[in-house]
Amino acid sequence: MRILRVLSAAGVVALLALLVWQVAHRHGPGVAQKVDKGRIVAAPKLDLPRLDLAGRLDLASLRGSVVVVNFWQSSCLPCKQEARTLAATARAWKDRGVVFVGVDALDTKSAARAYLKRYGVDYPNVRDAVATQYPNWGVTGVPETFFVDRHGRVVPPHIAGPATRQDLEDGIKRARESA
16 A cells, blocks of 8 residues: 555656646746856746745845845755755845745645745745746756846856855856846
């Protein structure tokens, strides 16, 4: 009986991963692919319900600040590996005009909130229940991190996979220097 449950869960996860991949590739190249080629592009609209507080968070409302956008999921092992690094880096830059925003997708609210608490993540986080933002940003998996300059443009680098403190520092500096 337990093996059947595991196989069923694995099947659901595989189908969900296939759906996300298809959605991400159906609309052509997203921001990630353009940024990976060294381009600076307008940040896609991001207006989602918050996980950490009531209400919504609109990326456009953060214009004037450098924003680090991190896509994650509570069951993702690499996300767990980078979570404390992201939280510590967010705290270090908080008073210097840098805002971190986490985008949780394909998760339950309870699992996402437990993750935030467990890893000490206290920067703003939003919930994208069915990964509607993946195609716009070009996200093909989690974790992925993007850097948005003060003008609302995504600048290189785009980090696919767990980000190190140095990766984050370099991306933040690049976004701060963007004219």
